[in-house]
Every structure is written in C-alpha cells, then in structure tokens.
Amino acid sequence: MSSDLINLTLRVWRQNDPDSQGQFESYQLNGVSTHMSFLEMLDVLNEQLIESGQESVAFDHDCREGICGTCSLMINGQAHGPDKATTTCQLHMRRFNDGDTVTIEPWRATGFPVVKDLVVDRGAFDRIISAGGYVSVNTGNAPDGNAIPIAGTTQEVAMDAAACIGCGACVAACKNASAMLFVSAKVSQLAILPQGQQERSERVVSMVSQMDDEGFGSCTNTSECEAACPAEISVSNIARLNREYLRASLCGRD
C-alpha cells in the first residue's frame, strides 16, 4: 500500500489547437493525497500552474461519477488508466506509488481530432447515432408500456449493451482506432428488443457506413476495446453486429 501522500512526475501532452504540433511537458506534483481521484489530482496541478502564471491543462470531464462519458485520457498508455471497468474520473491516486512518473495523453484516433491538450472532438459518435441509432417513433404514438412484453432475460442482455457511456475508450485502445464496440452496442440493444425490429437492417447498414466515413479503422478482433471499456461492453456485441450486417446484406434492407 502506498502512503497517504505521494510525489509524482507528470508527463502531460500539451497542444494549443488542432493544427499546432503538440509535445509532452513534465511537471512535478508533490504531496498528492492517495484519496484523491485522478481528475482531482489534475485540478491540483492546474491550480499550481495558474498560480505560477501558466495556462492550465485542458481536459474534458463533467459528472465525475463514471456515467456521462465525458472524461477520457490515456494514462501510461491505457485508456482510462490501469483499473478494470473504471473511468478516469473514478480512478483514485491510491493506485499509484510515490515517485511514479505518469504519462497522460489524449485519445489518439483519426476520428477524434485533438481540440486542445487532452481534449478531443468526439462529434463522430453523435453522427453515427444520427445515422440510425434509434427507433423511429414520434412522441405520442406509443402503445401501453406493458403491451410490448419483453422477457426479463432479453431485457438484461439489451441493458448490458445499452450501458455504453460513449466515452470512446474502445477507439483509443484499438490499434486500428475502430469504433466497432461503440457501434455494435447500440446496434445490439435495438436488434435484441422488439421495438427495434422494423428498422433492424437499415440501422446496421447506415451506422456502419457512417462509421467508415468518419475515418475509424476496421475491427481485427483483438478485444482491446472490451478490456478498456469502463462500462464492460462485451465484444459479443461485435459478433452480433457482424451477423446483423450479414443478414441485412443477404436479405436486403427492410
């Protein structure tokens, strides 16, 4: 176990804007409480930087409880850091030792251009959802909730897929920067549920096509995405996406 206060050397990626060349900067941070979250450690770094007249490190974060999907960061080469099923905001400094050097980088992928420092643009994910990640039902058209019975077990499988937080760790962890885990989670949720049947073929074809247009790479089944996923989305969803895609290709669109 590490002691309550540790000293760290941080190597942080600094990049002014999308077009400029970035580089690592090193910062010494002393007296970090091991009870802090990783982002609270970065808060402390930023306070220290501002006090010494330097601009703070830009990083994305919001809910700080692991659900909004805003935080990111490659920490020592791992998306969201070393802990399994944990977002960066839930990672705590008790995981690090006194004297450690910690390297912090943004997600790196063609589909996620850097905005500034550790912040990237994940608008591609919105455009993929926009291409078909929904059930086309207008407000007011719905039958009674219990008119669509769904077996508890089916619902559980759909919920496992629906739990994706859209953070992009799967893309960052993949050597091909593939977005297959993200896309397959939404395709699976809606392919499993009865509500999603009407647009099942159209959906998978449109979403995959948008994914390709956004510059994400292909899936080569290395499962790095699953290992990095803080929401524990299973690669079996990718298998389901492939089946759905094949089905749509053979049977034609709806």
Add this chain to the structure above:
Amino acid sequence: MVRVASETLNSRVPEGHVDQIWDKHRFNMKLVNPANKRKFSVIVVGTGLAGGSAAASLAELGYEVKSFCFQDSPRRAHSIAAQGGINAAKNYPNDGDSIWRLFYDTVKGGDYRAREANVYRLAQVSNNIIDQCVAQGVPFAREYGGTLANRSFGGAQVSRTFYSRGQTGQQLLLGAYQAMMRQVQLGKVQLYARREMLELIVVDGVARGIIVRNLVTGQLETHTADAVVMSTGGYGNVYYLSTNAKGCNVTAAWRCHKRGAYFANPCYTQIHPTCIPVSGDYQSKLTLMSESLRNDGRVWVPKNAGDSRAPAEIPDEDRDYYLERRYPSFGNLVPRDVASRAAKERCDAGFGVGDTNLAVYLDFRDAIMRVGEDAIRKKYGNLFHMYHKTTAEDPYKVPMRIFPAVHYTMGGLWVDYHLMSNLPGLFVLGEANFSDHGANRLGASALMQGLSDGYFVLPYTIGDHLATSELPTVPEDHPACVEALESAKGRIDQLLSVQGTRTVDSFHRDLGQIMWDNCGMARNKAGLESAVGQIQELREQFWQNVRVLGNGQSFNQSLEKAGRVADFLEFGELLATDALHREESCGGHFREEHQTDEGEAKRNDEKFNYVAAWEYNGVGEDSTLHKEPLSFDNVPPATRSYK
C-alpha cells in the same frame, strides 16, 4: 427591507376542476397548422431530459429547432447521472396507486408549496412518459413474464418507480437524445454542441434569441428565433460541492433573470441524504448513492456516542435505527428532506461515524441475509461498484458510510401554467423552472418532470404563444442583438482584464463554504444575514483579484469557469435573501427559528402560502418580490407526517 410588488403574479391556471383543466385547456389553446409550423423557429438551450425531449418533439411536429449545449455532445447532459428511477401512476403492481395518489403524494411531499394544477398535469402525463420511453427502446427492468417492474421510493407507500438498474437517467436520456439525433438526421434540428449561452436577446419585451460562445473557437454567435426554451438544469453548484456535474451552472438562467425573467423560490434546495461523505479539502464533487438503496438498506448510528467498534461488531441492541424509530410507518423511506435532517441531528448530537464523525451507516447486512448477495448485486450492482471505487471499501461486507449533500434545486425561473416565464416567448423546463416540486422534490420525480415538460406539455403550450403573438423577423444586426453581443463581449474582456492572483476555483470553494454553512440543511436569521454580507465581500474580491489566464479567442476552460462563478457570486446573494425573507420552515428550507418541539419543519401558511418570484434591479440592489398566491383546493395543507 424587501420591496414587494403590489400586483400578484398571474399563473394563467384555467378555471375548472383540477382533473379536467389540462384536457379542456388543450382544446382552448390556439394551434399552429401543420403547414405553418416549419415557418417558426425555436431555440432550445440544454439537452438533458427536458431539452432533449423538447427538441425532439418540437421537430417532430415540424418546427425548425436549434439545440445548444455546453458539453461536447448532447448525450452528456447531467440527467444522465440520475440513478434510481422515474415515477408514474400506472398502478401495475395493483397496490392502490392512481393519478390522484401521485398528485397527492407530490403536493404533500413538496410541503404544500407547489402549484396544484401543474402537479396534477404532471401526474396525468406520467403514464404517457413510460409508454413513450418503452416505445423508444429504453430497457426498463422487467419481471420474468415480460411486464414492467417497479420499486419504491421515498415519500410514497406504493411501488410506482420504473427503473433501468441504477442507470435510469442514462437510459431515459439516451432515449431522448436518440429521438433528437433522428431529427438532426432529418434536418429539423440543428445541433450546436460546445456552445455556452451568455445572453438572452429580448426585443420589445419578448424573448427572441440568445448569444452563445463557441467554446472551441471563442467566437460569440447571435442566434434568433420565434421562441426560446431554457432547459438548463439547476444551480446546486453554488455550494461548490454537490452531486451535480462539474459543468452545471446557473449562468443561462441568471442571464435570463438579468434580462427581466423572475427567479422563483431560490431558497428551496434539496439536500440528498445518501451521498458519499467529504474526504478532504481537494474534493471536487460529491457522489450520490441512489435513494433506491433505502428499499433494502437500513440507516443507523451507534447508540453510544463514540462507539469505535467496527460496524459488524456492534450488535443490534447497540444500534439506533433512527429513521425506523422516529418514523415507523415510512421507516427508511421517508422523504429526502426528513432523512437528511435526521442524519444531521444524529451527527450534531455526537453519534456520527467515520473519520470526520459526519456520516451515518447505510447497512445491507439484513437484506443480504434475506435475499442473498446476488439479488442485491442485480439490483444495485453499479452503485456498490461506484461506492467501492470511491472509498476502497466493499459495501457487501461493511455498511456504506453516507452523509447528506446538495443534490437538486426546486427553485428556478418562474413560469406560468404554460411553462412560460413572465418574459413572453421565454419557456423554462425541467429543473430550471420552479413549478412542480414545491419546497421538496420526491425521489424519481425529476425525471418524470423533465420528460413531462419536454414531451407532453411544451409541444402544446408553445403553439399557443406562436399562434397568438406578433413575431416580426429579428435580423442579427437588430439593436437588441448588437447590445446583447456587446454585453457578453464586455463581460469576457472584464474577466480577462482583472489579472489578479487568485484562481477561480478558490473563489468558488469560498462561496460554497459560505452557502453550506449558512444556507444548508439548517438556516437562521443571523447566519443568512452574515452570508449576504460575506457574499458581497467575496464578489468584490473576485472582481479585483481573480486570475484568468489565456484569451477569449480560444478554448479556455478557466474563462468558462470564471464566467459561471461570477454569476454564482450574484445568484448566491439572491438565494440567501430569499431564505432570509421566508420566515417559516418548509421542505428543504429549514429555518431553525421555526420548528416543532420534535424538530420537524413548521410552515406558516397564513403568511407564506405563496411563490416568491424575484425581479432583478441591478447587482447589489434589492430585488423586488412578486408573489403568486397558492391555493390548495384538493390537497388540504396539513402538517406533513411520516410517522
């Protein structure tokens, strides 16, 4: 002295019996014919449950919608963090629920400070929400036979809460988000992410547009429309530490207030009883543990102050299950305000646990013995996981330690029955308005209200405004737009020009401390008066000594924060002023001077049976109080009892 306006506010609640007025009113409101809807444009600020559902529904009807959020994607809005569930009066469990009971529970839960007609409408449409969400593919929990499952929440004696594990907010938000993204694809919604609203444009007394800052390029943009919808959430972060996301702020609402929109009941804040306690001064936010845990968890402290034994070694006879003791009929499921105060009472009396003695136990031992660890994991797995991550303690083995924290704000911009502010053309939805929860919100009712406003109320009421108003085109170079743009720009320049020595966060922390100490779970006259003075002083220091580095023409998170904290420093004073003027205790607003012998909240219906809506008169100037009298024709006010 409080300046009081002579006229009372007109809430535009139609005449008639409460269970018929919404149906009748839907017929009486003017319609915009289908072919004309595309000629109207609507700005929706915020993409949470209220904003996302509103943008989707308005676009489906045919309106041209522009949607704005400060986050990098509309799916990040803080509604996503709601855990426990959403209420509806379906009565699927056959346990005695009805629209009338949901209405009754909500009015009572709000300690008789909500508008009856709004609450009834909310209860009425609650069932449509569940149907709509199911149709969208929201994976609500199911029974083995395939029907929808329910669980219980505080302040109700029926099971009416629908849920998706501990991620109900996430699933409902993604449903609304996906519906909205479908309209983006269809070209009916234009999406503007990473935009922060900095000004409201008011033309001839009517809300007609907004000024936003593009947070990536720093550019200020002018957007005009025929109506403006604010769905920008609550102001809990005025306390610095809260369960809100770090980005949640009052700026958009406060900008509307400064342009003439009244701010109602700002002192009604909800302190949630079950959050992970503060652990150090670096702490940046507090983590909620869902109220649903109180279905199976039992709250207790040791009977003997200072009992330092490990919780498992304290036998039942030495434990004080104080909620079960004080409130035998509701037990661990009393409403949030009651549970929070009871925890504070035990800790103040010296029975608190943990390093700081500011915590109580939430214990699952008995539930695990009764149904097994697997059953508990299935219901609450992600919450237990989150607790474990934060504290490094395993709640399957040792009880959780919890303490109350700021969670939700019942106050907000004043709206009438149409959800329109006193500024015509400005509609306010969800947590950003004040209307449905009175002085205390019941668990699982925030999701219900956000979606009710966006899916099923605004789409009707906005049409009436558009159909009945003169709305001449407002060009971007209209003097009102230019003035608003200059005002936003001037403020940014001012923040950057101070070049002081203290960071924005340090001011925010100080403000939070003032608010928590004086306007928290218990308030009194002296504390509130001192808070007003301290806030004014801190605000002055801020404008003399804040350090905001970088410039306005780029991605600059310090600048974003500085603008938000500057607004909190003005807003905090209004919150304290409102709390000071309300000489009674009700719901989340507990004035120590006004309590029963048993320490329960004591309302003063004779003097304070009204909504307090404040009109802005300038920074540091006294606001003018406008009253909307409340009447309770269907749920007669009584002393709330959960005993």
